Amino acid sequence: MAPLLDWIEMPIMQFKADGAYDGSSTHDAVTNFGPAAAVAMLPRANALGSDHPGQRYRVITAITADSRMK
Structure with a gap:
């Protein structure tokens, strides 16, 4: 992934991808x-949280609490 990002010459404001x-x-x-x-990426259905607080961790925590559909 990182080598692909090296081609980008401006700041990334949003990154979208599928699971x-x-x-x-x-x-x-x-x-x-x-x-x-x-x-902006929906975690896989079997994604686990981690001790690493960040965007992915917050999304997984919200899905665990409220469900994927909400």
Whole structure:
């Protein structure tokens, strides 16, 4: 993922992808490239939270509390 981001010459404001790209490595690569980037990606159904507070963790926590459909 990181080599692809190197082609981008401007700040990333939002990154959208489907659940196939979900994972800490994708989230980390995007936020390392653009710390202010909003990552809009539905986690996989079997995604687990982590001790790493970030956008992905907050989404997984919300889904666990409220369900994927909400």
